[in-house]
Amino acid sequence: MKTPYERPAIVRHAMGMMNKLGRALAQRPMTHIDGVAIEDLVARYGSPLFVFSERTLVERYRELHDAFSRRWPKLRIAWSYKTNYLSGVCKTFHQEGAWAEVVSPFEWEKAVHLGVAPDHVHWNGPFKPEEALERALVAGTMVHIDHFDELASIERIAARRGIRPKVAIRINLTTDTVQGWSRFGFNLESGQARDAALRIVAGDRMELVGLHCHLGTFIQEADAYRQAARKLALFANELRATHGTRITFIDLGGGFASQNALKAQYLPSEQATPPFSRYAEAIADGLSAIDAPPSELPTLVLETGRALVDEAGHLITSVIANKRLPDGRRGLVVDAGVNVLFTSFWYRHDVVPTRELRGMPEPTVIYGPLCMNIDEIRETMQLPPLSVGDRLVLRNVGAYNVTQWMQFITYRPAVVMVGSNGKHALLRRAEALEDVIALEEVPAWMP
Amino acid sequence: MDAVSAAPALGAVAEERNATWDGALVAFDSVARSYSSILFSRSRGVGLLLGAATLTSPRIFAFGLGAVVWANLVARLLRLDARALADGQFGYNALLVGLGTAATFTGNMPTIPVLALAVVGAVLLTAAFRASLGASGLPSLSLPFLAVYYLLLSASPLTHLAYGAYAIDPWPGDYGAFTSLAPALLPEPIPLFLRSLGSLFFVPRVDAGLLVLAALVLHSRIAALLAGAAFGAVLLLDQHVLSLPEGAMLHVLGYNTMLTAIALGSVWFVPSRSALGLALVGVLLCVMVTVGSMAPLARVGVPPMILPFNVTAILMLYAMRQRTSDGAPKASFSLADSPEALVAEHRSRTARFFALHPLRFRLPFRGTWICTQGNDGQHTHRDAWRHGLDFEVRGRDGELFSGAGAEARDFHAYGLPVVAAADGVVAKVVDGIPDNAIGRMDLVHNWGNVVVLYHAPGLYSVVAHLKPSSIKVKEGQSVRAGEALAACGTSGRSPTPHLHFQLQATAIVGAPTLPVHFHHVVVTRENGENREAREVVRELCPAQGDALRAIEPDSGIADLLHVPLGAAWTFESDGRRETVRSDVGLLGELHLRSVERPADLTFEEGDSLLVVLDVAGRRTSALQLLCAAMPRAPFDAALPTWTDVLPRQRFRAWPLRLLADLVALFGERAGIEVRYSMRREGAGLVIVGESIERRSRRSPRDDHPLLSTRLEVERGVGPTAIEVTYAGVTRRATRILSFDSSSRRSPS
């Protein structure tokens, strides 16, 4: 067999680069996803290609469920639609028992369309148009109130429709390590949350049953959750003592870190990202401040997004060209850009070749196919030389990409799922011209 | 007047008519049941047949009926317990007095006024006996009749009552044309048997006996069988052991022993082989009482009549009540309509609610754990500790630990909460014993850190090998089922972190174990293709390798299935409307009661499931369909399947039912086991059930489940449609929502 041609280059020797216990381990080639050859998938569905592993989705879900249900008696996982609302992905989680967490009328409609009972939906977000809100409240959707104007609008709806909906309020708070997103919901420390609860109780048009708090995303400090859970538990005790309000659920939102790595992150994620059990321990410990007999303990609701789906998603991309940059680094042009891999702005994705690569690794930057300077999907990493047509797999890309991607310059690629049964099928076909022009109109006065 | 405004007026008239009709029906029932009560039945049909039996002697019939009607009137005037009155409880002793008077004394004057007074006496005595004997839980049977009747006999010389033929020789040779023909048609001892049955109602005639037998068979085949067996035993004794005077004696022995056998073998004890044995013992004792009381009673100048049955049965019942455990035979626990119904109810209870201990235990942990050593385990669960259980946690990869497994922390179980298996009081706490290094054991402190809970006299639970300083409870503190006690550790005789659980009779650490059953356990099985099948098992003793968890209640499902108090649901089935209402009973138990039909469903609504305890009454009621479609429902978010057992008898057509009853005594196939599953559909929930048994085992083309059910529940509305198919015949009940709009809950 002929050895493939390697372009000659002079590379500075770096110590430790080949340490087989360190980063180099990840560079073992990935030829299959759950038993299906990557080359077969590309031959069938094209490149670039998103591939989701059904097995990983289910395993992660069950891991999350197990970790929490062993520590807290009542648990509900609501799948965060914005993280990935492909029907096949949502259905996988719903089959496992997940409710839906939505943040817009579109997501609400999509969940109901997928067969989720409207009363198995939690609705977050700062903008809930009144008609959509009315439809959801009548159908029993659990609305997490974000601000006083929304509260007023629910009071109007309740009066108009003669209903007394069960509702939750979204709360923002601070912990020692994480400054929670303070623009959403009512602030706890300033007493705003207390005012909101009082207004609900005094208005008597709805029943306050839930407290919600989403600290942020990719939070690697489990302890932040302990503090948030404890603050909510104490707040629930206070509500019970002052108004007799029984809080039936406490929702800690999402935010658990996945195996991905932030660009600024120093430690590798295997070390920096806590397992679900660590988050669970912290949250159960925080919640144990609740003052209630076992049968009246509130249900713990989780809206974990990223940590459930990131690991299951892979992006297969093909090398289009090799370049040498003026600073001596190698540049690699691939067929997937930031338009499909939106998260590459913040995350240092794991890149794995699909064959054993020979040759000396050298600093390499991976660029997408767009004619834009920002189209860099992976900052400098050590990679041996690659040839045109070689595939690379970007791992842990299941979260936020197939929702935040955009049709820009290129068509969006296909998304497939590899089933636990070894079969594979489309979750979304690749876009074509018809899809893009289907929504367009040409003004009639134009010839 | 237009049609619309006329409608309510017509309705009011109809209602009034209904009220009178209802009153008449109650009065009729109280008469019919006065007759049927003598055979321990509440059925109108049985009453009518027995009335017809007395009609074979018109005078006796007239006196009997007159006495019953008068007695019921008196009881009503005296405002005695209306429910007992409607059940014929005040009538049957009076009936016997009336029948006996007619058979004993000739002439109408002064017999009728004396009888009228005697009936008042019987009613008063019945009330008095019911209160005094009833206070010790004993029936008064026909003691009031005996007292009054004996009084009449002794008083007769002073009251100008004239003895008829019956009193001098109650069983004269000639019974009329039919009876004299009968022996030719029927071989002995059948006429003897029938005459004996007839003499229960003072008409010792074959035709009357035939009608009584028909009534008995209609009421209960089991009771008829017991009567036959009792009579057979008496005949055997007569031929081989006793030397009785000709004639009367066999009749007296016959009906006394028959009633004794029926009461002991099928009314006060659940019919079974052991109850049959008890009945036969009763028969022998009753024969002794009869024979032995002959001479003393003759000296007083009264015949034994039904006295031997009363004495024997009441004493035996009282003696059996003194048993320390209610085993075989099982004492009757309900006022079932017939022995057959009692057997069915008992079977269904043991199949559905078999309980080893007087309280239900949940698993002592949260989430799914694995049983790693069951009863009679290979390591330490032996001899006195054979009922111990060990639990550990397996990760998704099937391993008990992650990483190297060199430290306790690496084990999934380590540090997880351990919870109370039932409500109780903390009896003992041991803390301060350090966790072992992996692979090491502390044989000095075998059990390590321990919490012992007291649940009931002689029933304690123990969780052992706890993590030091993790115990959150103090001795003397009361705890609720599911409350966190401590964290799983590896102290004591524990090479790797695990939880040891056992039940025992004392609070002593290391005491011998008692058998354990957990209730409503969710068992998880891998189901190929990475799917997991979960099933709620009603009662389970875990075996090694089982993956188990408690029900994880989902408030959404609990809300959907919640039965609000005071809810009134109107159903339509077979063109008839029926409204059922929910309320709370005297003992705090929850009921759904039918307004139109005698039907009552009792249920329990807990934190994690809804259980229908029983349904009684009309088989056509929508409540029967509801019970078949949802005998219980777990509120588990994972929508597991579950099974329940429905009594076979509830679905059979009546001829088949009669046949099946006969074999019921000797062990019939258990009830119909039905597998249920639940799924969300739109804004509601659908529960479907399919019996495991197929309809036909012979032709595979006809491979349908014997029984299938479907229940639709809508949010904020409750059940909207019920469908039950048994052997190809479907019955439906559909909610008419417009009828109960007033009782609808606000959407939640």
Ligand SMILES: Cc1ncc(COP(=O)(O)O)c(C=O)c1O
């Ligand atoms: C309200 C809310 N819940 C859940 C999530 C999901 O968070 P994550 O993907 O970090 O788990 C988000 C994400 O922004 C959110 O805003």
